[in-house]
Amino acid sequence: MSPPIPSNMRAIVVEKYGSPDDAFVIKSVPTPVVEPGRVLIRVRAFGVNHAEMHMRRGEWAEDMPIIGIECVGTVVASPDGKFATGTPVATFMGGLGRTINGSYAQYTSARVNNVVALDPDAVDRLGWANVAAIPETYATAWSCVAQNLEVSKGDRLLIRGATSALGKAALKLAIQAGAEVTATTRKEERFGELENIGAKEVLQESPGLAEKVAGRKWDKVLELVGSSTVVSSLKLVKKGGRLCLAGWLGGLEPIKEFNPLLQMPSSVHFSLFGSFVLGEEDFPVSDIPLGDILRMISDGKFEAKPARVFKFEEIAEAHKVMEANEANGKMVVLVE
Known part of the structure; x- marks a missing residue:
């Protein structure tokens, strides 16, 4: 039996545009409602992207209070039945952080067309932080x-x-x-x-x-x-x-x-x-061999480790590093 979905979750909220210290507040907010056409995901880790820096500053054309354009985690609910509860998945784009609340949170509700199942063995071998550097x-x-x-x-x-x-x-x-x-x-x-x-x-x-x-x-x-x-x-x-x-x-x-x-x-x-098209009719995520890429990394054909890993509470520091162009590669945040 699946554990009950909590009514509230912790989220990193942009309460006003500005610097990392001024913009971000970690607070309790309602957990997203499970809806048809969406997949409710327990976020295990998420990548930090330049687009989110511009969203935090108010420079992007669209943004939501909870930003974040990608994450990896496990399925909590899939009303359309496409994903079994507990399936490890990645989600990216599909309006995340732009037109729907994004991944800077313990849970996120992603469009089913923008969710990809991941090989559980590869996830176990790599760990959530490494997997979050990929999607x-x-x-x-x-x-x-x-x-x-x-x-x-x-x-x-x-x-x-x-x-x-x-x-x-x-x-x-x-x-x-x-x-x-x-x-x-x-x-x-x-x-x-x-x-x-x-x-x-x-x-x-x-x-x-x-x-x-x-x-x-x-x-x-x-x-x-x-x-x-x-x-x-x-x-x-x-x-x-x-x-x-x-x-x-x-x-x-x-x-x-x-x-x-x-x-x-x-x-x-x-x-x-522009990656914002991923998941649209002409750009289905099923075209992208993400599973093959994950397996190549897991098998050691090439490395894709994050440059830096931050805790949830260190999101402001992650954005400062990105803003200073000191990331030297992909940065990720572990949610728990």
Whole structure:
């Protein structure tokens, strides 16, 4: 018999926009009501994402009092019968933290289309903290590498902003696909980290990278720095190649000036991937081989440990680290 669902839960609530110390309050709030089309999940751990920093500041287009766009945990109730009680699952996007209360809580109610069952043995071997570093980051990385860029064996791929959590995940998946990867980072002291993961070459990131590499071009480019460098990245793609914009490490400001007639090279394919579409009709999460990725990590084919693990009560500290660009990879929070 399943334990009763408590009427109240602990949650991290954004009571006003601002700094981590000013915005967050941990308090008791009603546990989400179980509804058809949703899955009630006991949150065991959640990843910390840049989008949530912007939500906390009031800079995102949408946000809820309880933010958090992903988590891992166990099923408490599934009215549609898709998941058995106790099933380990991951959920990400589907409006979490944006249009419905998110994962910064002991329980969350996620859209059934955005919930993925996880291999219990792999979860047991890795532990909740390690599993929490995977869902949104690797779902996004796989979508960029496998779908938008169609990276295949022998491709020469450039990843700009590769020491981010998404950049490292994309690097690992691209290497698994047989690509030869050049990675960029702003800090020279992080070159060795990317080389140890498997990057064949590491370059120092700067807005003038295209001029620095003197006419070199790549088959595929994954742009994670964002609006400040994407026009430069167009110059780095060979004829018939692909550029995917999927990150905004440099900030959310739009491109200040872009004239496609003058700045868009002919026969280069330019696309965007935003993880907010995951779970929609055209982007089902069932397309993403999250189970295979989890098994590869569990089997030691590559590592996906979080850079730092925080307690629930340390959420403000986690956001301070993220804001200072000191995360050096994925950060996660253990709820209990």
